[in-house]
Amino acid sequence: MSDVRDFGAIGDGRADDTDAIQQALRHGDGVLAFPQGNYRLTKPIVVNLTDQGRFSMHGHGGTAKLIMMGEGPALKLIGTHGGSADPASFKPQLWQRERMPTVSQIEIEGAHPLADGIHIDGVMQPTLAGVLIRQVRTAVYITKRVRNVLISHCHIYNNTGVGVHLDTVNLHQTIISGSHISYCRLGGIRIERSEIRNLQITGNDIEYNNNRAHKVPGADAEPTAEIYIDASEGSVREGTIASNTIQATYSPGGSNIRFIGHSPEKNHKVGLWTISGNLIGSQENNIHLTSARGVTISGNVIYSGHSRNLLVEHSRNIVVGPNCFDHNPDYEPNELCTGIRFVDSVNCTFTGLVIQDAQAGTHTVRDVVPLQREALIELVRCRRVTLTGVQVLEATPIGILLDECSDTMIQGCTILDDRDPPRLMNAIQWKGAGSGNQISHCRVSAKIDAPPHVRQSENLGN
Numbered sequence: 001m002s003d004v005r006d007f008g009a010i011g012d013g014r015a016d017d018t019d020a021i022q023q024a025l026r027h028g029d030g031v032l033a034f035p036q037g038n039y040r041l042t043k044p045i046v047v048n049l050t051d052q053g054r055f056s057m058h059g060h061g062g063t064a065k066l067i068m069m070g071e072g073p074a075l076k077l078i079g080t081h082g083g084s085a086d087p088a089s090f091k092p093q094l095w096q097r098e099r100m101p102t103v104s105q106i107e108i109e110g111a112h113p114l115a116d117g118i119h120i121d122g123v124m125q126p127t128l129a130g131v132l133i134r135q136v137r138t139a140v141y142i143t144k145r146v147r148n149v150l151i152s153h154c155h156i157y158n159n160t161g162v163g164v165h166l167d168t169v170n171l172h173q174t175i176i177s178g179s180h181i182s183y184c185r186l187g188g189i190r191i192e193r194s195e196i197r198n199l200q201i202t203g204n205d206i207e208y209n210n211n212r213a214h215k216v217p218g219a220d221a222e223p224t225a226e227i228y229i230d231a232s233e234g235s236v237r238e239g240t241i242a243s244n245t246i247q248a249t250y251s252p253g254g255s256n257i258r259f260i261g262h263s264p265e266k267n268h269k270v271g272l273w274t275i276s277g278n279l280i281g282s283q284e285n286n287i288h289l290t291s292a293r294g295v296t297i298s299g300n301v302i303y304s305g306h307s308r309n310l311l312v313e314h315s316r317n318i319v320v321g322p323n324c325f326d327h328n329p330d331y332e333p334n335e336l337c338t339g340i341r342f343v344d345s346v347n348c349t350f351t352g353l354v355i356q357d358a359q360a361g362t363h364t365v366r367d368v369v370p371l372q373r374e375a376l377i378e379l380v381r382c383r384r385v386t387l388t389g390v391q392v393l394e395a396t397p398i399g400i401l402l403d404e405c406s407d408t409m410i411q412g413c414t415i416l417d418d419r420d421p422p423r424l425m426n427a428i429q430w431k432g433a434g435s436g437n438q439i440s441h442c443r444v445s446a447k448i449d450a451p452p453h454v455r456q457s458e459n460l461g462n
Helices: 018-027 092-098
Strands: 012-016 031-033 037-041 045-048 056-058 064-068 072-078 102-104 107-110 115-121 127-129 132-134 140-152 155-159 164-177 180-184 189-202 205-207 225-242 245-247 255-260 270-276 279-281 285-290 293-298 301-303 308-313 316-320 324-326 340-343 346-351 375-380 383-388 391-393 398-403 409-411 414-416 426-431 437-440 447-449 454-457
Touching: 018 031, 018 037, 018 045, 064 072, 064 115, 072 107, 107 115, 205 225, 225 245, 245 255, 255 270, 255 279, 279 285, 285 301, 301 308
Parallel strands: 012 037, 031 056, 037 064, 045 072, 056 102, 064 107, 072 115, 102 127, 107 132, 115 140, 127 140, 132 155, 140 164, 155 180, 164 189, 180 205, 189 225, 205 245, 225 255, 225 270, 245 279, 255 285, 270 293, 279 301, 285 308, 293 316, 301 324, 308 340, 316 346, 340 375, 346 383, 375 398, 383 409, 391 414, 398 426, 409 437, 426 447, 437 454
Antiparallel strands: none
16 A cells, blocks of 8 residues: 655645655555545646556545646556457456555545546446545546446546546446446536447436536537437447436426437437436426437436426337326425426336326416426327326316327326316327327317327216
């Protein structure tokens, strides 16, 4: 273990400790130990694992802090892995010198507008555990060819850029778990221009990652999300978002979970994802999928979207299982009108939902964008959609609205309004052309308005 103070570091928050830490890195045993103190850096600590060999850095239970006074990352890890995660693809030197560089129990604080936290470049098994990164630009930046990333029980807080940014990366087998990622202006976890497989985001608190806390003039509408996955270049597949709290303050165009894929009908480039067991709320669109394929959304509580709790466009093979789409009754009579909207999507199912997320049909919350909602579930130009066992409660003015939909089945659904007086005008309203549509065995408290091409059987009204 190489105590950086043995190589001349002071840790008093005033002296420049950069050269001393570089000496400890160059002449030590590869285990950098930082006793309690504040260590000022004026340039990045660059760890070239091929030259350095096995490496770890730790700060004695979080009592040590690196203060980045210069431009760039406080710490940059560089590796050379060019293969996959298959054991046969590893060169011997990777196990001997480069595997599992670890940073733990240390704080990184930015003191320069272009300071970053940790950059990971071409590394095998980088491991961040118990790290606090704040007041930098990008907290964790991952690029090039990387495998088996672990980010666990970290605090990524109040940064001007992105919390965890996967940018132009070829990445497999990544787990982000048990961490707080909050108040990062350009998103909590953001993926762009990348080829990614097997990404697990689980057990985190990811919230308020937009401009509201930073107050940069004119930047409120810059696209952001708590989890932002843009596969318009590249592809992002095989992932899980599970057991997280994902919520935000409203930002124009913002989302809690945002997927953007390619437009071709069969090759959407983002999909094979599960979104399960999360609490998701309070953005413009809580979940917003564009050109996604193969996404299952189940077991979540999704509430108080300023526009939509769930918005899906140009997507296919989307399964919406048992979820609770709700509002917070503590704020009544103030409420948002929200709901679910699918546009130009095919092969989708809704099963076992409870939807009671808007009652007024218009926003009644002060200082929000005026909005009038037609229905709690809106399907526009969709094909092969099935709704089974769905409860749509206290909608205004329509429960389920379908516009130019075909091969749609609505079965065993409950669409009721127990208010006095009731505001539900139509339980189900169908517009435009279509074929192969059917409504059966539903319980409704308002009329069903459907054209002749929609078959109806054994529906129970008041």
